[in-house]
Amino acid sequence: MTAPALVSVRGLRVAYGDGPLVLDGVDLDLHTGEMVALLGSSGSGKSTLMRSLTGFAPISGGSVHVVGHDMTNLPRRRLRTVRASVGQVFQQFNLVGRLSVLTNVLTGALHDAGPINLAGGFSSAHRRRAMELLDRVGIAHKATDQARSLSGGQQQRVAIARALMQRPRIVLADEPVASLDPRMSHAVLGLLREIAHDDGIPVLVSLHVLALALEHSDRVVGLRHGQVLVSAPTAQLDAATLNVLYDHENDNEEATRVDDHA
Numbered sequence: 001m002t003a004p005a006l007v008s009v010r011g012l013r014v015a016y017g018d019g020p021l022v023l024d025g026v027d028l029d030l031h032t033g034e035m036v037a038l039l040g041s042s043g044s045g046k047s048t049l050m051r052s053l054t055g056f057a058p059i060s061g062g063s064v065h066v067v068g069h070d071m072t073n074l075p076r077r078r079l080r081t082v083r084a085s086v087g088q089v090f091q092q093f094n095l096v097g098r099l100s101v102l103t104n105v106l107t108g109a110l111h112d113a114g115p116i117n118l119a120g121g122f123s124s125a126h127r128r129r130a131m132e133l134l135d136r137v138g139i140a141h142k143a144t145d146q147a148r149s150l151s152g153g154q155q156q157r158v159a160i161a162r163a164l165m166q167r168p169r170i171v172l173a174d175e176p177v178a179s180l181d182p183r184m185s186h187a188v189l190g191l192l193r194e195i196a197h198d199d200g201i202p203v204l205v206s207l208h209v210l211a212l213a214l215e216h217s218d219r220v221v222g223l224r225h226g227q228v229l230v231s232a233p234t235a236q237l238d239a240a241t242l243n244v245l246y247d248h249e250n251d252n253e254e255a256t257r258v259d260d261h262a
């Protein structure tokens with residue numbers, strides 16, 4: 001029997017204020033161990049879909065379940081618990097530059113460490129785990145350096161270690177390689193895929209480079225104008241098929257949907 005999806009989105013509709021729907025009937029599942037690439041041109045709704053999974057989007061219809069919780073109807077305290085189970089990685093890394101690499105990773109444990117002093121309040125178990133994670137992402141030798149002294153690729157590895165420090169059930173990575181050179185992009189995506197495959201933690205990663213999605217993902221979900229236009233295993237797709245997501249000349253025409261039920 002297939003394990004239940006850790007994320008299950010059905011018919012999701014989102015509108016900001018009185019504006020138009022920016023997500024219009026979106027379905028999405030994330031299962032244990034898969035790396036899913038989220039594609040779509042600028043403004044298609046990728047970040048909004050990710051924000052819906054952490055309760056930061058104004059949902060106007062449909063359902064969003066994250067690790068078994070209904071995100072459309074969650075008390076604030078429970079919402080914090082769900083957010084703690086979602087590891088997040090961002091384009092701009094979002095590290096605290098003046099703090100050490102190790103302290104940045106430790107902040108991933110803040111939700112279960114209680115009120116503490118960043119300078120010395122973490123337990124030795126937390127510190128041991130943070131060092132193990134830094135070792136895993138290949139940055140242990142930089143543990144005492146200020147985060148801002150690292151290269152972009154190294155900072156993104158620290159951000160991934162920080163996300164893992166949370167012991168996340170899922171990982172969301174919103175354009176994590178948009179600021180990195182091609183070699184670093186492959187390295188960071190390889191690391192995220194390893195987390196999906198080896199740790200079983202599903203990773204949803206938004207990308208703008210088709211070749212990276214085709215090389216590193218197991219499945220592609222493609223948005224156009226807030227609707228899912230592509231949803232299929234990556235092995236069934238190629239760049240020409242995915243170009244439908246970026247075909248602005250035919251914006252007013254109905255595009256053919258690509259999915260694994262086709």
Ligand SMILES: Nc1ncnc2c1ncn2[C@@H]1O[C@H](COP(=O)(O)OP(=O)(O)OP(=O)(O)O)[C@@H](O)[C@H]1O
Pocket residue numbers: 016019022040041042043044045046047048049
């Ligand atoms: N806070 C907000 N208030 C109003 N409109 C918003 C807000 N955030 C996003 N939008 C609008 O929602 C639509 C989808 O934006 P979103 O950022 O989700 O797209 P995206 O696919 O992630 O784009 P990009 O690839 O440029 O990051 C856009 O039209 C955008 O202008």
